[in-house]
Structure formats: C-alpha cells, structure tokens
Amino acid sequence: MQNFFLFLLIFIAELHCFSQKSVEIFENKYILLRDPRIEIVTTNYSNADSILKYHKFELGIRIPIDIQNRVDQFLFQEGLYATELNPFLEWDLDIELHYIHLKSGLKKHVDAFYYREYFENEETDDWDPIETPYPFRARIAPSEIGVWSAFMLVKVKNQPVFKSDSFEFNVVESENPGYVKVHSNNRNLVRGNELIFPIG
Numbered sequence: 652m653q654n655f656f657l658f659l660l661i662f663i664a665e666l667h668c669f670s671q672k673s674v675e676i677f678e679n680k681y682i683l684l685r686d687p688r689i690e691i692v693t694t695n696y697s698n699a700d701s702i703l704k705y706h707k708f709e710l711g712i713r714i715p716i717d718i719q720n721r722v723d724q725f726l727f728q729e730g731l732y733a734t735e736l737n738p739f740l741e742w743d744l745d746i747e748l749h750y751i752h753l754k755s756g757l758k759k760h761v762d763a764f765y766y767r768e769y770f771e772n773e774e775t776d777d778w779d780p781i782e783t784p785y786p787f788r789a790r791i792a793p794s795e796i797g798v799w800s801a802f803m804l805v806k807v808k809n810q811p812v813f814k815s816d817s818f819e820f821n822v823v824e825s826e827n828p829g830y831v832k833v834h835s836n837n838r839n840l841v842r843g844n845e846l847i848f849p850i851g
C-alpha cells in the first residue's frame with residue numbers, strides 16, 4: 652500500500668510539472684522548407700513574399716534529430732556521453748545560413764544560434780523554459796529588395812554533415828533608412844543619405 656501512495660504522489664507531481672510547461676506559440680509562422688530531416692520557418696512573418704528591407708527576418712530551425720539528440724546530451728546529461736555536442740561552441744556544432752540576392756549576386760553568411768525562451772512561474776518563483784520545436788534561430792536584415800535564395804549547412808566538429816535544399820523569399824521596400832556607416836569623408840557617420848551626429 653505504501654508503494655501505491657508513493658507512486659500516486661510521484662504521478663501527481665509529474666502531472667503538475669507537465670501542466671506547468673509552456674510551449675512557444677507562433678502567431679506569424681510560414682514554412683520555408685520542410686523535408687523528413689529538418690524544418691525552417693519564419694518566426695516573425697506569415698509569408699515569404701513581403702519581407703521588409705533592413706528589418707529583422709528571423710528563421711526558426713529544426714535540425715536533424717540525430718544531431719539534436721547529441722545537443723540534448725550536452726544540455727541535459729552533460730559528461731555522460733562522448734558524442735555530446737555543445738551548441739554554444741561553433742567547433743562542436745556550426746549551423747550556417749547562406750543567402751544570395753539573385754539579381755545582384757550579393758552573398759551573406761549568417762551563423763544560427765541556440766535559442767531558449769523562459770517565463771516567470773509565479774507559483775514556484777522561478778524561471779521555466781518555454782518549449783519550442785525550433786531551438787535554433789538565424790537572423791538577417793536584408794539590404795536589397797527582390798528575391799533571395801538561401802540554404803542551410805550543418806557542420807559537426809568542423810565537418811559538413813548536412814546541406815539543405817534551397818528556399819526563397821522576397822524583400823520589399825521599407826521606410827527604414829538602413830545601417831549606420833562611415834561617410835566617404837571618413838569623418839562623419841551617415842544613415843541612408845543623411846549625416847548623423849551621435850551625442851553622448
């Protein structure tokens with residue numbers, strides 16, 4: 652009988668913990684690429700036809716499950732497995748997004764990063780993780796309007812192990828004047844076509 656009550660207590664505790672889990676909800680999500688091993692989605696746009704120039708364009712990435720399992724070994728069972736991969740060290744795991752602007756040929760290379768969001772649990776006075784199907788993210792602020800093509804390359808221990816098919820998105824004009832750059836006179840800063848004079 653004592654074993655039954657112990658089982659019941661553990662079951663209730665696990666049920667409570669499960670009910671406290673939060674799952675990331677994407678109001679704006681568009682699937683850019685899906686195959687049996689991976690998925691790449693937008694996290695802040697509901698389509699890929701009107702990405703704003705110079706605005707943040709974030710991708711959520713689900714990597715191959717065999718690689719994700721090795722990342723989980725490091726995150727949740729560190730030191731137990733020789734096959735673990737540290738997602739914070741690019742010489743362990745490097746996830747690259749390669750972009751090309753089809754009209755100009757401009758190329759960009761962006762490294763993805765491991766991502767975990769948290770929420771404040773008022774019952775436990777602690778921070779609990781928000782579960783997500785896309786634990787890696789990549790961000791770019793595209794600088795040219797028109798169609799871009801991209802693919803993902805995954806490297807483990809500096810060796811390429813996976814290359815995705817290509818996907819495309821279209822960038823449209825926005826009111827954002829763009830990046831701050833050094834003026835051609837090498838004395839001032841410029842954003843768009845205007846000189847800026849930072850104070851502070």
